[in-house]
Amino acid sequence: MDKKRPAHNQNVDEFVETYTSDPASGLSREEARKRLDQYGKNELPAEEKEPRWKAFMRHFHDILIYVLLAAAAITLILGHYIDTAVILVVAVVNAGIGYFQENKAEKALEGIRNMLSLEANVRRDGKRHTVSSSELVVGDLVMLSPGDKVPADLRLIRAEELNVEEAALTGESTSVLKHTEPLEKNAVLADRLNMVFSGTTVVSGTGAGIVAATGVKTEIGKINRSMSDIEDIKTPLLRQTAQFGKMISVAIVGLAFVMFVFGYFFRDYEIGELFLSVIALAVAAIPEGLPAILSIILAIGVQNMAGRNAIVRNLPSVETLGSVSVICSDKTGTLTKNEMTVTSVVTADREYNVSGTGYAPTGTIFHNEEEADTRKDSALHHFLLSVKNNNDAELHQDEEGHWGIMGEPTEGCLVTLAEKASTVVDELTVESKIPFDSDYKYMATLVTLEGQKMMLIKGAPDRIFDMAEQEALADGAKQPFNRDVWTQKMGAHAKHGERVLGVAIKPMPEDTEKITRADLSEGVTMLGLAGIIDPPRDAAVRAITECKKAGIQVKMITGDHAETAMAIGKQMGIETGEAALEGKDLDAMSQEELEEAVEKYQIFARTSPENKLRLLEALQAKGKIAAMTGDGVNDAAALKRADVGVAMGIKGTEVAKDASEMVLVDDHFKTIVNAVEEGRRVYDNLKKTILFILPTNAAQALLIMASILIGVAMPLSPVQILWVNMVTSVTISLALAFETLDKGTMERSPRHPNTPLLSGYYIFRILFVAFLIGGGTLAINFTMIGQGYDQGIVTTVTLQMIVLAQMFHLFNCRSELNFAFNKDFFKNKAVFVVSAILIGLQLAITYVPFMNTIFGTQPIELAHWIFPIIMGIVVFIVVEIEKAITKQIVKRKGT
Incomplete structure (x- = not known):
C-alpha cells in the first residue's frame, strides 16, 4: 500500500482506493487476518522494565x-x-x-497504551462486528457513535454532526466538528477535520471512517515513540x-x-x-x-x-524546582479551567456582564453593575429562553458536588447561563428541530412560547446576521436590524478572546408542526450575542504575579488560536508583547532562530507536540531550567523532556501524569509556585x-x-x-x-x-x-x-x-x-x-x-x-x- 499523500489530503474515493477497502462492506475477514499478520496488532510496544536487582x-x-x-x-x-x-x-x-526513596518506575508508555479503547465497531464482509481494538488493521471500516473512544486514526468517509473531543491530543478547548472533504497537505493536526485520532472521544453525532494508521503509526504512537527517544536529563x-x-x-x-x-x-x-x-x-x-x-x-x-x-515522583526534582527559571504552561485546563463560560451578553440596546465561571450555575447577570431583571427586560428574557431550549446539552452535578455537562461545551455553558437568571427560565417542549450542520452553522427548534409558536435560532453570528430583519429591544419593541453595529459588537468581543454566538427568534404560524431551513428566509428577529471564554483560573493569575517577583518567566504554549491565546495571556498577566508565534512559524525556523525567538516571545499558539519539544530544547540550550505544565496526551513528550514535568492531577490524563516528575493534586497553578x-x-x-x-x-x-x-x-x-x-x-x-x-x-x-x-x-x-x-x-x-x-x-x-x-x-x-x-x-x-x-x-x-x-x-x-x-x-x-x-x-x- 503506497501512501505517498497523507490521508487527510486525499478525497474519499482516492483514500478508499489507496487502502483497498470497501466503504460499504469493509474488509473481508480473510483480508483483515492477512493484514494483521503483516502489520501487527493495534498496540504500542511495552518498554522493557529494569530488574529490581539492577535498580x-x-x-x-x-x-x-x-x-x-x-x-x-x-x-x-x-x-x-x-x-x-x-x-x-x-x-x-x-x-x-x-x-x-528513588523508585523511578517509568509508567508513561503503559499509560499511553491504556488510552486505546478496548473494543471497536467494524464492518467486515458487509456485517457489523464488535472486535478488540488490538485486532484493527489499516483499511478496516469503523462505525462511530456518541461516547465512543476512537480506536485508531481514521479517515472519515461519513460524518453526521460528528463532534469529537480532542483537547487531550491537540489542546483545543472545544470539541471539533468533523467533515469528509479533503484538506491541504500541510494542515496541522488540530485542523485535520476529516480525521479522527486514536484516544479521542466522540461527543455527539455519528460517523464512519477507514483506519489509516494503527499502533505506533497513530498520532498517539508518534508521541510514544518520541518519548522513547527522549533521554532523561x-x-x-x-x-x-x-x-x-x-x-x-x-x-x-x-x-x-x-x-x-x-x-x-x-x-x-x-x-x-x-x-x-x-x-x-x-x-x-x-x-x-x-x-x-x-x-x-x-x-x-x-x-x-x-x-x-504537589506529588513529586522522583527525588531530585524537588531540588530542580528550586532552580526553575521558566515555566512553559499549556493554556487549556492549566491556566484556564477547560470549562466554557458565558461572560457577556449583548442585545441591541444593552450589554450584560455575567459573573461566575465554569459549569456551576452560580453567578449573576449584571447590567450597569446591577442584577438584570429578566421580568422587565424582554430581549434578555427571550434570549435566555432561546439558549436554554434550543440546546442539546444537559447540566448535572456528581456525588462530590462537581458540576459538569453532557454534550457540547459551548451548549453546556448556555444552559448554565440560563440558570444564573434572576427568575426561573422555563423549560419548553421541543416540537421540531433543525440540527446543527457544519455547512449552515446554525441550529433551530420549534416551541410554543407564551401561547404562540416560535422558532428559536442559534449559531455563527454572520449566519444569523444574514437572516435577521429586526432586532429586539429591552422594552419589548423592535427596530430594523443594523448589521454594521452588530458586526462591530462581535469584533470587539472577539478581540477579547471570546467565542461569539448569535441568537435569534421568529414567530411561526399556529399550525406549524415542522420547521425547515426555508422558514428562515424572512421574519427573523435578532436577540443578541453571547460571549464565551474558557476562563482563566484566578489562582493562576496570582501565581504568575508571584513568579515575576521570583524572577521566573511564564510562557504559554497552546494549540488554540493566536488571538485567543493573546487575549487569555493578557488576562493572566503574561507579558504578551505585540504578537504570538504560531506553530507554522516555529516549523520554518532554524535552531538558532528558535533560540532567539524563545527568549523574545511569551505566547506560542497552534503548536504541535514537536513544536513543544523544540521550544523546550531551545530554552535548555540557552541555559534555562524549564518546567512544563500540561494535562493532555499531546503534552506527554514535552513533560518528559522538561527539567520538571508538571501534570494536572484532576483533569490530567494518566499519560501526562506518568510522563511527569510532579502531579498537582488540585490542578492549581499556584501549587507550582508553592x-x-x-x-x-x-x-x-x-x-x-x-x-x-x-x-x-x-x-x-x-x-x-x-x-x-x-x-x-x-x-x-x-x-x-x-x-x-x-x-x-x-x-x-x-x-x-x-x-x-x-x-x-x-x-x-x-x-x-x-x-x-x-x-x-x-x-x-x-x-x-x-x-x-x-x-x-x-x-x-x-x-x-x-x-x-x-x-x-x-x-x-x-x-x-x-x-x-x-x-x-x-x-x-x-x-x-x-x-x-x-x-x-x-x-x-x-x-x-x-x-x-x-x-x-x-x-x-x-x-x-x-x-x-x-x-x-x-x-x-x-x-x-x-x-x-x-x-x-x-x-x-x-x-x-x-x-x-x-x-x-x-x-x-x-x-
Missing part, C-alpha cells in the same frame, strides 16, 4: 562509594574483618535508602554532586597516595599499619553519608510538597547540610595526616571514623532539613544551573571549621598522651570531642550569616531532638560493652567529658564571631 545495584554507582568499597577490600585483605563489615554495611545502607543537583564526588575522590586518592609514600620513606611504620593509616585517612575524608543524607532531605521535601498538593518555594528551601538546606558535614571529614583527615607527618599512632581507627561520619550525617544533620524558608528567598532570581555547589565562602568556612576542630582535637589529644592517659581513654575522648564539636557547630549552620540565637531559634524542634539522640548514641558507644568491643572504645570518667564540652563551646563561639565579621564585610561590599 538496587545502580545506587552503588557513585565514585565516593567506589573509594569506600576499595577501602573495604584492603581491610579484608589485611584481616581487619570488623572494619570490612562496618564499611560494607555503610555502603549497603546508602544504597538501600537511595533505592527505596540530569538535574542540576545530580550534575553538581557528581562533579563534586569526582573532585573529592581524586583529591582523597591523591592525598592517600602522597601520605603512603611519605610514611613509607620518611617514617618508621610497618607496611600493614601504614596501610591501615592510609585507609583511615581515605575513610575519614570520604563523606560517605552524603548520598544517603541528600536522599533523606529530598524525601522530606517530597513529603512537605505532598502536604501542599513547589518552587519548597524547592528553594530544600536547596538552601542541602547547602547548609554540606556546610555542616564536610568540616567533620576534613577535621578527621587533618588528624590522620598530622599523625602520619609527625609519626605517632593514629588517634582514631577506620571503624571509629565511620561511626563519627554516620552519626553526624544520619542523625544531627537531618535537623537542617526542617529549617524554615529564609526571608527574601522568593524575591531573588533563580540560580544559574552552573552555580557551584560550594561558593568561595563555603570553602573557606569548611576549611576554617575543619582546622578549628581538627587542630583543637589534636592539641588536646597530644596533651592527654603527654599527661600519661591510657590510649583507650584518649581515643574515646578524641572521638567525643569531634562529635560534640559538630553538634555545637550544627547551631552555627542553621543560618549562613545570621546570629544563631534569634527569634526562630526554637522554631525547628528537630535540632533539639536529634541533639538528644546524638548524646544517647555517644553514651552508648562509650558505656555499652558490645559497642566497646566493635568500635574499640572504653568507658570514661565524668571529669573526662569536660574536654569535649569545652571544645564544642569554643567552636560555637569562634564560628559565631567569624559569621558576624563576614556579614559586616558583605554589607560593606554591597554598599
